[in-house]
Amino acid sequence: MKGVIMAGGKGTRLRPLTCQLPKPMVPLLQKPVMQYSIELLKQHGITDIAVTVHYLPDEIRDYFGDGQEFGVHLTYFEETEPLGTAGSVKQAEAFLDEPFVVVSGDALTDFDLEAGINFHKAKDALVSIFMKQVPCPLEFGVIMTNQQHEIIRFLEKPSVSEVFSDTVNTGIYVMDPSIFNYIESDKPVDFSKDVFPRILEDRAGIYGYAAEGYWSDIGNLEQYRQAHMDLLNRDVKAEISGIEVEPGIWMNEHVTIEEGVKLEAPVFVGAHSTVRSNAKLGAFSIVGKDSIVSEDATIKRSVLWDGVYVGQQAELRGVTICGGVQLGSKSTIYEQAVLGSNCQIEDDVCIQPGMKIWPHKRIQAGSVISQSVIWNDQDATVPVLKSHRASGIANVEMTPEHVSRLGAGFASAMPVGSTFLISGDDQSFTRLLKLSLAQGVQATGVDVTDLEEAAVPSFRKIISAHHFQGGAHLRVSEGNRIVIELFDQEGLPIATSVQKKIDKIVTFNSYRRVAFDRVGEYEVQSNLVKEYTDTLKEGIDSVLIESQGWRVSVHGTDQVTVQQFSHVLQSIGCVVETSIGDINMGDISVGMTLSDSEIGFVLGETGEFLTVLTREGHIVTDEEKLAMFVDMHLHYSKKGRVALPLYAGASLEEYIRSFQKEVIRTKASAREMMIAEENVQLYCFDAAYAAVHLIQTLSTRDEELQQYLSSLPVESMFKQEVPCQTEQKGMVMRALMEALKEEEVELIEGMKVRHPEGGWTYIVPDQNEPIFTIYAQADEPEVARVHANYYIEQIHELLARNTAVHTS
Secondary structure (H helix, E strand, C coil): CEEEEEECCCCHHHCCCCCCCCHHHCEECCEEHHHHHHHHHHHCCCCEEEEEECCCHHHHHHHHCCCHHHCCEEEEEECCCCCHHHHHHHCCCCCCCCCEEEEECCCEECCCHHHHHHHHHHHCCCEEEEEEECCCHHHCEEEEECCCCEEEEEEECCCHHHCCCCEEEEEEEEECHHHHHHCCCCCCCCHHHHHHHHHHHHCCCEEEEECCCCEECCCCHHHHHHHHHHHHCCCCCCCCCCEEEECCEEECCCCEECCCCEECCCEEECCCCEECCCCEECCCEEECCCCEECCCCEEECCEECCCCEECCCCEEECCEECCCCEECCCCEECCCCEECCCCEECCCCEECCCCEECCCEEECCCCEECCCECCCCCECCCCCCECCEEEEEECCCECHHHHHHHHHHHHHCCCCCCEEEEEECCCHHHHHHHHHHHHHHHCCCCEEEEEEECCHHHHHHHHHHHCCCEEEEEEEECCCEEEEEEECCCCCECCHHHHHHHHHHHHCCCCCCCCHHHCCCEEECCCHHHHHHHHHCCCCCHHHHHHCCCEEEEEECCHHHHHHHHHHHHHCCCEEEEEECCCCHHHHHHHHHHCCCCEEEEECCCCCCEEEEECCCCECCHHHHHHHHHHHHHHHCCCCEEEEECCCCHHHHHHHHCCCCEEEEECCCHHHHHHHHCCCCCHHHCHHHHHHHHHHHHHHHCCCHHHHHHCCCCCEEEEEEEECCHHHHHHHHHHHHHHCCCCEEECCCCEEEECCCCCEEEEEECCCCCEEEEEEEECCHHHHHHHHHHHHHHHHHHHHHHHHHHHC
8 A cells, every 4th residue: 555645735824833844844853744644654564655745845855855764765746836635646646556545744643544444445435534533623624424434424624503523534544546536637626625525425435434543733833832742741652753861851862961950851852952051941841953052041841943042041931943043141932932943032032922923033132022023124134243343152143154254254345465363262162263264364365363362452452563454353252152353454443334344245245255376374473462561561660569569369251361461460570369260249359358469450351341459349430440540541641632431520521631631522432432542552441551550550659549549530420221222212312302402412422411400411322232321420429320310210211102102
């Protein structure tokens, strides 16, 4: 006996799962649904099988091939136009020269086919239909039989008033080849609507076999999820791929389960997937192959396809996630939500119950999704760069091939024969990406010099000092993210115009290609870092510093940055105690009081930003630090001007003018500050440079840090960030301007409101992130806080009102 698998279904009710995949190919525990049908036929000795295909047929052919890998022989029959269930089988008439079994390629069952075949033979039937009793028969063909099991009444998808039985047609048939006499060629013909009623009318022998066992036509998304649960519950007699390592815990090969992970049976984890520390997979969680579940994430009763990334502390509750989806940290997705393939869900997103997101959509950080997303402008094709940075999850978003394209994009904007500098941290994956980026650069005819390991400030300075035409610094950030920063020939973060040019080149694949014998060269020059450290010591009295016996505590997360920083301090005569690891400012503050260190430094991971602590454990505030940097600049720089960020107060400006120096008000970004100063080496963006001069200053003044701070013009300031979607920022700024038309307002990179009683509030929409930054300055800290909170509440009210309008 031969078999037929009907595999032409579009699976419209399963969308978005079937937007790019035919229904027979949707996965069930690492296998397409249709594979279970093949295994069932083979189990009952049926190995010569016709497969009728229509929607995305190549997806089926490419996976199953001729069937040899699955122990069967498959012959495909393709409908160019929909021909209905019977019309599609009619195409295989020449192949089906003996009795045959018809099964659906998009249903799951464990029926005893052999018993049904024996029933068919015993009845000498033309057609035997496998029947099953179901709770709600409205979506199926309802059947009534007599005592001889002959079908006497048949109605396809009845209304409630038409229901005469709870026994339905399962779409599984045993047929004699003479059935084709009832089917016209090359015309749409359906078994249930056209063929069976005629056979019934002719009393030509149509019988119903009451099948026992499991059957689901997987007709909707709920049934699709339930089919996974039934398989894991062993309610279906079907083979599960993988090994049951513990009762109810199924895994494929090369799965990594880190320490602290909680697995609650039954669960399934696909091949080459990783579940990171302290994550939890609750009962009926399915994780497809090549997926990553990050630290502290929680998944319950959810189906994840292949290649899914789940960010840290994300929560999934009864959802279905298609292949290639990336879920940001702290995202929450609730019951019956469905995400189509290759969606990009950024951090802190909430997707409410029942929402569907079609493939290739991008959901911005902080969004609350309360309506399904089918058409929108925010697809997954996003700018390659934010400002001068590219960042993403290591080997998920930031892959070697992506980084190579980024390198080629930047280098394509340079003249052939230019020289490009690269460096990074000491992580093995960073080194791999660095080489990928170098290859992309070289392919455009640009030479590459590898600095190997360097912090960002030294990298910038070396670009400027040695006249490289640009550079890229790579590092691991936040444990699993890669950050790539791009700099121009001055060592400045690239301008917006260059960023847009690179985005365009990468998006449209318009890279420059040179002849194979004109590709760029590659060389390593790690010795250049020493030149930078030598420049830090210029004008520093190491003898004085060493004579005062400075003991310094240094903390940081990046080994390269901490080592280079500590080496500089040791070279000027300091005794340095270092600590590399996670930063807890409370612990460090307490530790200062218990140690004999006179000053403490905490480094940002790039080596740019510096946090300073006094001997008493006081953490120097941002306002104190800015005043300190301004004072050091006034004493050590020979230039006649000082760049001051727009949020800085009036007293600092007056202090600068008292030194007969010009004040240049500028945006707080590194590029704008450096342009204003005509220097890439600034205290606020070079931690080692700032620390060396601070110790020199304290040594010269013969003061402790707390004394020095008390002598500076420090103002009371309050700062807070407010989440706001990028597309809503314009609305917020317009509404605030209308409300403040009677107030004194300056419009410079945001809105600065001056208060009649003194002080001001500065509202800045972030250029790259979905936030506003609120600064407030006043004579008293509490007054500054009150001013800031007023505008923070105004923004929250505007956003809430706007959301209510759009959801009503």
